[in-house]
Amino acid sequence: MKTILLGLIFFMATPQTLTDFPLVKSATGKVVRLSVPPPDGNQILPRPIDVWLPPGYGQDTSAHYPVLYMHDGQNLFDSALSFIGVDWGVDEWMTRLINEGKIRPAIVVGIWNSPERVADYMPEKPVKTLNRSILSELFKRFTDLNKSDDYLKYLVFTLKPEIDRQFRTMPDAPNTIIMGSSMGGLISLYAMCEYPAVFGSAGCVSTHWPAADGLVLGYLKTNLPNPGYNRWYFDFGTETLDKDYEPFQVRADTIMQQAGYQPGKDWITLKFEGADHSERSWNKRLDNPLLFLLGR
Template sequence: MIKNWIYKCSCWGLIALLMLALTGCMKEQEPTAVQPSPTLEGNTAPDETKGTVSIEKLGERRIFVYLPPGYETGEDRYPVVYMNDGRSVFNTGTSSFNKEWLVDKKVDQLVNDGKMEKVIVIAVDAGEGSDRGKEYVPFPNDSIPTDGTGAEEFTRYFIETVIPFADSTYRTIPDRDHRMIMGSSFGGVQAFWMGYHHPETFSMIGALSASTWVANGQAYDDWVQETGKPDVKIWLDMGAEEGMVIDPLVDLLLSKGFKYGQDLFFQMDPIGEHDEISWSRRVHNPLIMFAGKAPGQAVKLEVSDYLSISGMGDSYLRLNPVATMDNGMDYSVPSEASYKVLNPEVGQVDPSGKVTFLKHEDLRVEVTYQGMTQLYDIENDR
């Protein structure tokens, strides 16, 4: 789903022939290890600063594969980022909405900047039309429609077929500490659900703009019933323009023992929408969480606000301080920051960032996090 890395028109004929040959060779059978296909970047000499992307087929399903710079000439083994909605991860030409995440370019840049280690990315294509919802939504939902069992079948396919294929075909580090699962929208729901229930397989989860509205919020009811705390790190985010509930899930995970800033991170993107452009802008965060250094000191603080919805359905304005950390991550710190209201006769801000107005005037607040302070005016025009 964001920029097209297939930039030479002369490559299209080669690609078509390659895909036709692959389709003719693959039968409906148990997948076996295959050699990586030629990359879609052309036949030029390898650029040691850029990875390569190819397409494999596993039965009838496409698997999009990013290999890091130097893979072809070295012997190193690598951690693996697994992603849902594979057609939109690297290439606008294969995406459903002519947008992509730019994940190959994001990884290349982060590696070259020293912010993360090299990784392999395995992006698994989704089913067509309603099949995508059936594979990704683990709850009964009449609007898809699905009874929720398709997500269980897709999870088994992922764990029993996709991962063994990757481990037998590429130089992966084949253990749970070196695997992450990531997705967005319905794919974010599935990534969260699969990773949360299979910590023996994945050590980290990236759920961007997870569609929390599915099944009338049954996701929360289901996760509230979960006992114990899985040994995983979790990245969650949402765009302020999306209008979807996310704060209750963050609060739920905190209640189960997750430690914010250690194994749980969240960002409310002030300008984020429900699209690949927004996910591309934020995807560096879960990538660094997985294969980079832990955050230490904040180097920048920006403040906004958004309409939050609690688990009880109550809505309120909440301050959204976003800290950029020394490891390159940026995430919201509303409960970690401190607040000083400069005109308290107008309103209050509680320790979680919740705003209460006493007068119909703008509220002036000093927001401080790790020694950094920003003055912010909260407009009372709602």
């Protein structure tokens, strides 16, 4: 049980009202702060939503854009707000790759995490298959692990329609991508398995497979969408938490192969020697998922 959900309370936003959260300062493009509260009956906490618009968005009003939804939104654009003082550099990487003609211009939606990050990001259906003794221990440690279905419902039925209403998006699944790291990788996987007609691609960076002792792998095997429509990016490093991921990722890769996914076409897994489990490492290699998921 020591491996279950180890280290997964990283990067949590502290409890505040939405007006108390500082605004993001991006190096490139423009960030718009939205308040999109969850509907009545949805258990997740309200949180800031930061929408990054690529350079040139306001110039050509006929242009429409793919949308990349990313978890842990406070860690994406501004080092002053990020967990360890280093952000992903999403705005810089996006602008650089767009200017080089390597990726399509896209809107990025940064969804901040909450003090209930584990409950929001731990795939709910696999957890419910655990026996009662393990569930009891988990609930003692984390209070509630039954919010990820509500989190996804919020993304699909509340947030995405609002983004599509306010901005010039390409709302179909091939142009709707979801991505995150660690537990954010798990919830991205869960999102595309649960809503494959909404999310056409998923980026799972340093996926925290050991959560619940790899239980999500069994879920993936039975719920993986059929190949030919969805695209998957996986990666992992070899240091700190990431050093435990390779055996799980090998099993995930086997599941992908057996399902008929084609490496390099609709699925890719990359290993980064010496990379640890941090925003610094994810920043260094962010071009890889962006090129695979948004490449021209």
